[in-house]
Amino acid sequence: MIKKIDLKKERYLMFIDTETIGTLNVKESVLPFEIGMKILDTETNNIVKEKSYLIRKFFNNKYIMLSTFSATKYPNYFEKLENDKRYKTMSVNDIAKDIEKTIARYNIKIMVAHNGGFDKNAMARLFEEFGTDNPFENIDLLDTMEISKVITFSKNYANYCIENKDRLNSLKESCFITNSGRVRTTAQAIYCYLSNNADFEEAHDGLNDIDIEIEIFKKSIEKLGNTMVNLNTAPTWRDYSKVIEED
Numbered sequence: 001m002i003k004k005i006d007l008k009k010e011r012y013l014m015f016i017d018t019e020t021i022g023t024l025n026v027k028e029s030v031l032p033f034e035i036g037m038k039i040l041d042t043e044t045n046n047i048v049k050e051k052s053y054l055i056r057k058f059f060n061n062k063y064i065m066l067s068t069f070s071a072t073k074y075p076n077y078f079e080k081l082e083n084d085k086r087y088k089t090m091s092v093n094d095i096a097k098d099i100e101k102t103i104a105r106y107n108i109k110i111m112v113a114h115n116g117g118f119d120k121n122a123m124a125r126l127f128e129e130f131g132t133d134n135p136f137e138n139i140d141l142l143d144t145m146e147i148s149k150v151i152t153f154s155k156n157y158a159n160y161c162i163e164n165k166d167r168l169n170s171l172k173e174s175c176f177i178t179n180s181g182r183v184r185t186t187a188q189a190i191y192c193y194l195s196n197n198a199d200f201e202e203a204h205d206g207l208n209d210i211d212i213e214i215e216i217f218k219k220s221i222e223k224l225g226n227t228m229v230n231l232n233t234a235p236t237w238r239d240y241s242k243v244i245e246e247d
Contacts, residue, residue: 002230003230004230012048012108013039014038014039014108015040015111017113017119017209017210018123019206021058021065021068032123033070034054034059035053035099038214039106040214052086052087052207055095056090060089070204092129096132099136112213114144124137140232142231143233143234146229146235148185148190148219150223151194152240161183161193162176164176180237182241183240185235191212
């Protein structure tokens with residue numbers, strides 16, 4: 001259900017980013033192998049807790065991991081597990097319990113994510129698959145795709161995407177214009193615009209990707225000029241096709 005709330009009433013926000021296994025065009029197969037989480041204190045602007053949950057059953061199976069979009073990053077995770085205490089391999093049940101404790105500790109009511117419906121649905125499938133209570137079931141979603149419309153609906157953003165349309169990703173597709181001719185609204189594309197760095201590439205690592213999503217969140221709130229936001233909603237491709245037509 002769509003809600004409108006004032007973020008000033010929320011001291012802590014939980015930012016989430018997932019990295020997944022499965023085939024994106026078969027959504028039932030998409031499950032997280034990593035759940036990245038950071039808690040932002042909106043009063044101090046500090047991160048008060050951060051953790052990367054690596055799903056043990058998936059992560060310890062190299063054949064599964066090497067079939068993911070993050071296959072080339074797989075070796076890096078081992079280094080992080082050894083040297084960075086934020087990264088942990090855990091059972092799905094223990095992950096759910098730990099997130100539940102964090103939600104209670106910080107009185108979390110809102111999860112923030114870019115294209116958050118994807119993350120929330122993937123996590124719901126994960127917890128259901130493993131027969132575990134879903135700690136996000138009663139948590140509202142603030143999708144940074146929704147609040148960043150103040151950026152992505154602008155002519156400046158459209159012009160930036162058009163100017164950089166020849167910048168290609170690993171699939172040899174434009175990083176800024178979709179195959180159907182609309183502006184891309186990925187976190188990477190928006191952050192490139194905000195930082196004026198068309199060569200920036202997402203790390204495809206939950207904790208690192210959350211950093212740019214927090215920047216998108218902050219810039220969007222700044223440009224909105226207020227803290228009233230819509231929850232549990234996101235723009236559709238039709239919204240962006242209208243913007244291109246008007247421009």
